[in-house]
Amino acid sequence: EVQLVESGGGLVQPGGSLKLSCAASGFTFSGSAMHWVRQASGKGLEWVGRIRSKANSYATAYAASVKGRFTISRDDSKNTAYLQMNSLKTEDTAVYYCTRPYFYSGSYPFDYWGQGTLVTVSS
Amino acid sequence: DIQMTQSPSSLSASVGDRVTITCRASQSISSYLNWYQQKPGKAPKLLIYAASSLQSGVPSRFSGSGSGTDFTLTISSLQPEDFATYYCQQSYSTPRSFGQGTKLEIK
Numbered sequence: 001e002v003q004l005v006e007s008g009g010g011l012v013q014p015g016g017s018l019k020l021s022c023a024a025s026g027f028t029f030s031g032s033a034m035h036w037v038r039q040a041s042g043k044g045l046e047w048v049g050r051i052r053s054k055a056n057s058y059a060t061a062y063a064a065s066v067k068g069r070f071t072i073s074r075d076d077s078k079n080t081a082y083l084q085m086n087s088l089k090t091e092d093t094a095v096y097y098c099t100r101p102y103f104y105s106g107s108y109p110f111d112y113w114g115q116g117t118l119v120t121v122s123s
Numbered sequence: 124d125i126q127m128t129q130s131p132s133s134l135s136a137s138v139g140d141r142v143t144i145t146c147r148a149s150q151s152i153s154s155y156l157n158w159y160q161q162k163p164g165k166a167p168k169l170l171i172y173a174a175s176s177l178q179s180g181v182p183s184r185f186s187g188s189g190s191g192t193d194f195t196l197t198i199s200s201l202q203p204e205d206f207a208t209y210y211c212q213q214s215y216s217t218p219r220s221f222g223q224g225t226k227l228e229i230k
Contacts, residue, residue, distance in 0.1 A: 035219070045159075045167065045210055047219040061217045064124075097166055101214070107173040108214045109157035113166035 002026040002112045004098050009117030012088055020083040020117055022098030030054060030076040033101050035110065036083050038094040038119075048096070051081060066092075088121045095119075125149050125213050129222035135230040140201045144225045146194045146211035155215035158187055158196045161224075162207045170209075171196065201227075 008020040022034065033056070036048040049062040051072040060072050071084040081098055095116040101108040126149040136142050146156065154174040159167035169178045171187035174194055184199040198205055206229050211222040 037221075044224045045161075045212075045221040047221065050217070050219075063218050105173040105176055107155050107157065109169050109172035109178075109212070110159075110167070111169050111172075111178070113168075116166055 002100070004100065004112055004114035006096065006098055006114040006117040009096065009119045011120045011122065013123050014088060014090055014121055016088050016121070017084070017086045018088065018119060019085070020096055020098075020119070022081040022083075022114055024079045024081070024098075024100070027100070029079040033108075034072075034074060034081040035099050035101060036072060036081075037097045037099055037110070037113075038092075039097070039116075040091075040094040043094075046094075048083070050101075085119070088119075090121050093119060093121045124218055125152060125216060125220050127211055127213055127220050127222040129209075129211055129225050131225060132223065133226040133228065135228050136201055137230045138201050138203055142198045142201055142227065144196045144209055144211075144227075146189075146196070146222050148192045148194075148213055148215075151191045152213045152215035154190045155213055156187075156189065156194045157212045157214060158185075159210045159212065160205075160207045161210065167210060203229075 003025045005023045012018050033052045035050040052059040069087045074081045097116045099110040099113045102111040128147045130145045156174045158171040161167040175187045186197050208224045208226045
């Protein structure tokens with residue numbers, strides 16, 4: 001059974017840093033890209049970024065709203081993806097989900113999601 | 124970047140109704156369009172991928188259609204458990220993008 005479990009959320013002051021983890025199981029993690037998606041309270045889903053597999057050079061991409069502040073990494077030996085968040089702003093307050101894209105009929109929908117971890121940026 | 128626009132933003136309907144939600148992409152995305160259902164406090168759930176393919180385990184009352192820039196999600200006969208928020212999402216290019224959501228409420 002595929003499982004994604006996020007951890008590391010919490011309360012942080014503006015300008016601070018936080019590192020989220022996404023522990024994966026039930027599939028070949030090393031062969032899969034991993035994405036992060038966030039959702040502010042009462043708002044829609046916002047794509048944050050992704051990291052590809054080793055076969056794709058661990059390539060990363062980010063939303064414009066977080067580029068230069070957030071970094072996605074992975075440790076395939078631990079089946080874990082990470083989201084390092086620096087220079088946090090109040091507008092980064094959200095539930096953060098990790099999710100897996102899976103190849104279906106030429107498309108890459110997000111077929112499994114974690115339960116989410118809440119990040120609150122406030123003084 | 125590709126912008127996704129859903130309509131309507133909210134919708135009131137009754138059990139048994141047929142409901143259609145529309146999603147429009149700012150440029151052609153072929154059939155790389157996915158639909159998700161989200162209930163309060165829960166992670167999104169994949170319903171439809173590649174515009175019209177039903178994800179395993181999803182009831183057949185859900186269907187999707189479209190290609191290029193215009194897409195629809197149809198629920199043929201609303202059930203009580205279908206009242207939720209629905210999102211479209213393009214997987215054609217990076218950055219990935221979602222529609223703003225359609226909240227389906229009980230009339």
